[in-house]
Amino acid sequence: xxxxxxxxxxxxxxxxxxxxxxxxxxxxxxxxxxxxxxxxxxxxxxxxxxxxxxxxxxxxxxxxxxxxxxxxxxxxxxxxxxxxxxxxxxxxxxxxxxxxxxxxxxxxxxxxxxxxxxxxxxxxxxxxxxxxxxxxxxxxxxxxxxxxxxxxxxxxxxxxxxxxxxxxxxxxxxxxxxxxxxxxxxxxxxxxxxxxxxxxxxxxxxxxxxxxxxxxxxxxxxxxxxxxxxxxxxxxxxxxxxxxxxxxxxxxxxxxxxxxxxxxxxxxxxxxxxxxxxxxxxxxxxxxxxxxxxxxxxxxxxxxxxxxxxxxxxxxxxxxxxxxxxxxxxxxxxxxxxxxxxxxxxxxxxxxxxxxxxxxxxxxxxxxxxxxxxxxxxxxxxxxxxxxxxxxxxxxxxxxxxxxxxxxxxxxxxxxxxxxxxxxxxxxxxxxxxxxxxxxxxxxxxxxxxxxxxxxxxxxxxxxxx
Numbered sequence: 104x105x106x107x108x109x110x111x112x113x114x115x116x117x118x119x120x121x122x123x124x125x126x127x128x129x130x131x132x133x134x135x136x137x138x139x140x141x142x143x144x145x146x147x148x149x150x151x152x153x154x155x156x157x158x159x160x161x162x163x164x165x166x167x168x169x170x171x172x173x174x175x176x177x178x179x180x181x182x183x184x185x186x187x188x189x190x191x192x193x194x195x196x197x198x199x200x201x202x203x204x205x206x207x208x209x210x211x212x213x214x215x216x217x218x219x220x221x222x223x224x225x226x227x228x229x230x231x232x233x234x235x236x237x238x239x240x241x242x243x244x245x246x247x248x249x250x251x252x253x254x255x256x257x258x259x260x261x262x263x264x265x266x267x268x269x270x271x272x273x274x275x276x277x278x279x280x281x282x283x284x285x286x287x288x289x290x291x292x293x294x295x296x297x298x299x300x301x302x303x304x305x306x307x308x309x310x311x312x313x314x315x316x317x318x319x320x321x322x323x324x325x326x327x328x329x330x331x332x333x334x335x336x337x338x339x340x341x342x343x344x345x346x347x348x349x350x351x352x353x354x355x356x357x358x359x360x361x362x363x364x365x366x367x368x369x370x371x372x373x374x375x376x377x378x379x380x381x382x383x384x385x386x387x388x389x390x391x392x393x394x395x396x397x398x399x400x401x402x403x404x405x406x407x408x409x410x411x412x413x414x415x416x417x418x419x420x421x422x423x424x425x426x427x428x429x430x431x432x433x434x435x436x437x438x439x440x441x442x443x444x445x446x447x448x449x450x451x452x453x454x455x456x457x458x459x460x461x462x463x464x465x466x467x468x469x470x471x472x473x474x475x476x477x478x479x480x481x482x483x484x485x486x487x488x489x490x491x492x493x494x495x496x497x498x499x500x501x502x503x504x505x506x507x508x509x510x511x512x513x514x515x516x517x518x519x520x521x522x523x524x525x526x527x528x529x530x531x532x533x534x535x536x537x538x539x540x541x542x543x544x545x546x547x548x549x550x551x552x553x554x555x556x557x558x559x560x561x562x563x564x565x566x567x568x569x
Contacts, residue, residue, distance in 0.1 A: 181223035184567025188216040192559050195246065196283045196293055199553030208293050209245035216241040220567060234258035241280070249295045253279040270307035275300070281328060296330035316348045318360070334373070340366030346390065354402075355395050362388040362408070371416060382416035391427075400436075405429040424449055424470075438481040446473045470498045485530060491523040499551040515549025532569070538562040 195212045196204060204210050222235030237255045259273030281298040304322035326338040346360025364386035371382035388410030395403045407427035414420045428446035435441075448471045475493040482488055499515040520543070527537035544556045 179569060180225040182221065182567050182569030184220040184565055184569075186218045186220065186563055186565040188214075188218070188561055188563035190214045190216070190559055190561030192557070194555060194557035197555055197557060199555050202553065205293055212246050212249075213244040214241055215244075220565070229263040231261040232259075233261075239279075249280060251280050251295060251297060253277070253297075255279075267310050267313065268307065270305065273302075273304050275302045275304075277301075281330075281333070294330055296328055296333060298329075299325075299327045301325045314350055316350065318344070318346045318348065318358075320344045334370040335368060337370050338366060338368055340364055344390070348392075353396065356393060358390070358392040360390040360392070362386075362390055362410070380416070382414055384412060384414045384420075386410060386412040400434040402432045403429065404432065422449060440479045442475075442477045444473075444475045444477075446475075447471070448473070472496050485528060487527050487529075489523070489525045491521070493521045495519045495521075497552070499549065515547065515551035517545055517547035517552035517554075519543065519545040533566055535565040535567075536563070 191211070191213050193211050195210065196208070198204055198210065216239055218237050218239040220235070220237050222233070224233045225231065235257050238252075239254065240252045241250065243249045254277065256276045257273070259271055261269070261271050263269040277300045279298060281296040283293070283296075302322060302324040304320065306318065306320035308316055308318050310316040321341070321343050323341045324338070326336075328334065328337060342362065342364040344360050344362045346358055348356045348358040350356045365383075366386070367381045367383040369381045370379040372380040374380055388408045390406060390408050392406040393404075397403055405428065407425065409425055411423040412421060426446075426448050428444055430442060430444040433441045473493060473495040475491065477491040478489065480488045496518050497516065499517070522542045523539065525537060525539040527535055529535050539559075539561050541559045543558065545552070545554055547554045
């Protein structure tokens with residue numbers, strides 16, 4: 104399921120959204136009670152498809168309470184709030200054009216998502232502590248087996264000492280329904296698949312106000328799925344970086360750094376009886392980065408990585424290549440911001456098949472080139488508009504183990520175009536209303552992807568006290 108990003112209230116130091124779409128790796132640490140917004144309250148009206156709704160004593164009562172106290176909390180470092188979103192998905196499972204969904208499932212759906220929000224951003228002498236959390240419950244009208252509860256938690260500490268030494272400690276955690284994808288090795292999976300992401304990171308910088316800045320970071324990430332079909336894709340990895348930046352003037356900089364990753368797929372092969380064989384890997388890379396003011400209201404941001412990845416078990420996944428992006432940001436006036444981004448990325452999906460005809464690792468590698476455009480326009484102090492257009496081209500290669508008894512190596516290509524349009528209205532400091540439209544269309548050739556089209560439309564309301 105895709106719903107509008109609940110970003111209007113994220114503290115500025117708590118991990119803002121990237122300008123070309125998609126959340127940035129932000130911070131996280133907060134514990135909150137389990138969200139149960141759909142518990143039937145007394146006097147609550149029924150939802151259009153028969154489920155219970157939060158009645159006047161539930162979400163509406165919270166909204167009234169928040170609006171009552173908003174005037175007294177304008178300078179507070181914290182906020183609390185609630186939101187309600189309704190989204191229609193025309194092709195929920197991203198099934199190929201002309202491909203029927205399995206019995207008992209519906210291709211389209213109407214999704215209701217209720218969320219509670221809270222956070223703070225508090226300076227403490229030279230330090231700054233920040234945290235924000237979203238608890239969310241989603242219900243599906245036609246595919247109620249996908250009903251789920253999720254969360255997004257971020258927290259961290261920006262620290263600084265007297266000797267030009269500074270850094271950040273951060274913790275991130277999220278739980279959500281995994282996106283369904285057409286044409287990959289798991290395309291037949293239509294069951295509820297909850298994905299959980301967790302990360303803990305630390306970074307340090309020496310030379311905050313000097314021409315040169317030395318930087319080091321360490322991060323540990325985990326990725327888990329609830330659906331057994333995705334178990335081989337679960338991942339654990341630790342990444343360390345060491346780099347140097349040169350600041351010739353203002354915000355302009357050029358950087359070089361080394362990157363090393365040690366990771367594993369802990370459930371790569373199911374050995375039976377609850378035992379698994381893991382596949383470990385290492386990744387090394389050289390990062391070249393920079394940001395440059397090219398005149399007027401224009402900036403260029405870039406990163407290029409020369410890297411190599413090697414695996415212990417699925418050696419056919421070993422990969423060397425160049426990845427990275429270049430972004431051009433133009434702000435011709437105080438109300439308009441335009442962004443263009445060109446990127447190249449590589450990736451692999453791998454799973455172990457115990458079929459007697461295959462008996463080995465099935466690997467699908469990807470090279471993705473993407474061009475994205477995004478515009479943000481502040482029509483008035485209360486109305487903001489956004490629009491985005493992206494085009495992604497993927498080269499796909501599937502490899503079967505040498506002992507496979509069926510012809511399975513294959514190649515393919517697909518091209519995906521996505522368009523988004525959204526707007527928000529903030530009548531008061533305590534209320535935000537918005538709608539988002541998304542269109543997606545994929546063309547494909549070969550045996551590894553299917554053409555499909557999908558669209559979604561959603562509207563939401565948020566109320567908060569800050």
